[in-house]
Amino acid sequence: MAADGGSGRGAGGITIHDTLSGKRSSLSGQGTNAVSIYLCGVTVYDDAHIGHARTIITFDVLRRHLEGRGIRATMVQNFTDVDDKIIARARDEGIQASELGERYIRRYHEEFERLNVLKADSYPRATEHIPDIIGFIGDLIGGGAAYVAKNGVYFAVSEFAQYGKLSGKKTDQLRSGARIEVDEAKRDPLDFALWKFDSGHPSWDSPWGAGRPGWHIECSAMSTKYLGDCIDIHGGGRDLIFPHHENEIAQSETRTGSMFARIWMHVGMVTIGGEKMSKSLGNIRSVRRALEDWGPNVIRLFCLSGHYSKPVDYSDENLRESLARWRQIEACHYELMHAARNTDGKNGGGPACGANIPGLVDAGDRFDAALDDDLNTHLAVSAVMDVVSDTNALAADCALGPGRAAGAGAELSRMSRILGLRVPNVDPAEAAAIDSEVEARNGLRRQGRYEEADAARDRLRARHVELFDRGDKTVWVKREKIGADARS
RNA sequence: GGUAAGGUGGCAGAACGGUUAUGCGUGGGCCUGCAAAGCCUAUACAAGGGGGUUCGACUCCCUCUCUUACCUCCA
Structure with missing residues (x-):
């Protein structure tokens, strides 16, 4: 046949x-x-x-x-x-x-x-x-x-x-x-x-x-x-x-x-400095160690960064690029979360329609088409990054309302699920605690007590919580701990 | 030596016979109380060498060259 x-x-x-x-x-x-x-x-x-x-x-x-x-x-x-x-x-x-x-x-x-x-x-x-x-x-x-x-x-x-x-x-x-x-x-x-x-x-x-x-x-x-x-x-x-x-x-x-x-x-093989990782060369990097250094999401993005049939080099530069991507995806996840609960409608609401994010539907189609085409994960990741950067840009403009957030969030989580990417959960108690600390800091900012406000921001940062100030509102992101981040 | 897969900008990496993604990095600017995030802009019109096909090739063909893997266990 x-x-x-x-x-x-x-x-x-x-x-x-x-x-x-x-x-x-x-x-x-x-x-x-x-x-x-x-x-x-x-x-x-x-x-x-x-x-x-x-x-x-x-x-x-x-x-x-x-x-x-x-x-x-x-x-x-x-x-x-x-x-x-x-x-x-x-x-x-x-x-x-x-x-x-x-x-x-x-x-x-x-x-x-x-x-x-x-x-x-x-x-x-x-x-x-x-x-x-x-x-x-x-x-x-x-x-x-x-x-x-x-x-x-x-x-x-x-x-x-x-x-x-x-x-x-x-x-x-x-x-x-x-x-x-x-x-x-x-x-x-x-x-x-x-x-x-x-x-x-x-x-x-x-x-x-x-x-x-x-x-x-x-x-x-x-x-x-x-x-x-x-x-x-x-x-x-x-x-x-x-x-x-x-x-x-x-x-x-x-x-x-x-x-x-x-x-x-x-x-294809994973190489170190262009050579195949192998016992005899003694250049093995264990999954265990990689998880400590980079965490699961960065490792997955790294493994999917090129076409599967070609070799990929396990270099610090490549891993850092995957890390940079992951930080954007992670930020996007939190932007969507904050936008979804921001129900006052002031920040560009609108219906829960994906078309509200420019190119969202197209990105989803490109994502699927890329994977159909001999599992082109590089192109699929690019499509995810398009949604991420569009979303993050709208959020920075205070133009990401609950409607848009719902559309983008659904598509982003669909694509993330297929790539196996996962933002670590923050338990509700911790989220509530972060909310109130952020609110307290904004109180200090309104009073012009900037040194105290900055100290509050530093305390949050020590717990891997990063803040983006948007006028009178503040978006927070709980960063996944990445070992390699610690050593500059 | 044989076989296979490849050689695209500082790096990573796609697509496509004509229009050259995208990301990272770096420089400059905007925004910000300061940051962060985001935006604008520059680096950038790049394809190992040489032939050929074509009106036109990074993309097709030939050749040379270089790289990696496999030919022993290996994901």
């Missing part, structure tokens, strides 16, 4: 770049209102870093946008909890591999909840799907595409004629490269392990001998179990294209004889 006739961009059509075909592929062109997504998650032997966060936040926004368009997205994200590095690290710490995995899974959930990432529908773990994995391997052996050797069960790459189609590599080129460690028992240096024989811990019985699964097989087995033989979108970082995703295709398509994923979506 031909994917599309080339139009592919009708009203409401969402397109995503597919690594395999090298082209945009239409999602809603398939006439579907439900989409399945499988995202390769993390190996749980250490804390998650910003690179993981970028991939996961990208898919989080994709999912929120699909749902905003009325498309139900089912998302499955795995945890790789059996692996050589996990075993080595657990041995170093003198604990069980399962205990180590448990710890980092718990920490993962804490951190990504703070990043306001929606929960996946399920988080399958390799160790909880050993029977599925064994069944999958059994099918491959039965079909003649896998064989038992001295050290394990291997997939025979020669049995899958299309091997290399995702990464654009040719098998003979890969063989001539021959950097792969030579296992004499393998028929072909390209063959990869489905099952590794090992009687140590952890290990499971299998028809071929005790051991543990190889890395690639878990994703094939688990995605098939939860999402079926063919998933709509399979994603991960660009560094997974080869060999991980290439091998998944080989396993899955050999088993079923049909297409494994309609769209392969890959997220």
Whole structure:
């Protein structure tokens, strides 16, 4: 069946770049209102870093946008909890591999909840799907595409004629490269392990001998179990294209004889000074640390600042730009809040109609269109900033009344929800306390007691409350605490 | 060496065969009791080099060059 006739961009059509075909592929062109997504998650032997966060936040926004368009997205994200590095690290710490995995899974959930990432529908773990994995391997052996050797069960790459189609590599080129460690028992240096024989811990019985699964097989087995033989979108970082995703295709398509994923979506690397963040370079920035330094909203804006497929540099300058944006969005949120309760109608009231903010409807449309167009988050953020700066400008002119505020507020919160941005709540008691201090200060100002009024302003500022004086009225903003702000 | 993705103003970054976003930074001005926020304005008509197609290219084609990633575990 031909994917599309080339139009592919009708009203409401969402397109995503597919690594395999090298082209945009239409999602809603398939006439579907439900989409399945499988995202390769993390190996749980250490804390998650910003690179993981970028991939996961990208898919989080994709999912929120699909749902905003009325498309139900089912998302499955795995945890790789059996692996050589996990075993080595657990041995170093003198604990069980399962205990180590448990710890980092718990920490993962804490951190990504703070990043306001929606929960996946399920988080399958390799160790909880050993029977599925064994069944999958059994099918491959039965079909003649896998064989038992001295050290394990291997997939025979020669049995899958299309091997290399995702990464654009040719098998003979890969063989001539021959950097792969030579296992004499393998028929072909390209063959990869489905099952590794090992009687140590952890290990499971299998028809071929005790051991543990190889890395690639878990994703094939688990995605098939939860999402079926063919998933709509399979994603991960660009560094997974080869060999991980290439091998998944080989396993899955050999088993079923049909297409494994309609769209392969890959997220670019996060770099430090232009180099990939990686263990070996020792330039890892953990999510935990980034949350302390910048908080969830700035991290999200940073991760969404460029196109997802391109690299993005984790530099102070880039983070500061995201921070500046966040401060404007935050201020806008409070302007709208104050305007909404300002019911005397003096400040430019009017009906609750979005058109009252110049360009508001247009900005909403541009926001949606940008995300439809291969998830162009940069342009989507620009549309948000247009609404924010228009709103803030009207507020500064005392022209933002309750009607306009309601229109802009609804649109801004819709867009914020899709991007996963969230102004921290201020509890009503604190808000009331701030109101009365602000009122007291304005009393002092009216009497010309400016030194006392400035002292009151300083006291509020120490609690991260900033004031904007508008004639006889004052708007206050409770600033999110950003660690990096403290160190100039 | 092979494969892939890229080279746009001080920085970040889009779109588009003709009209060059937007944000940040920086300078100047306005507003303010002073600030903050906001506004105006300047920096800015920028596209790695060279060919080609075209009436016209940042945008399409070729070539060279440079960068990054992958080819071993990696989001």
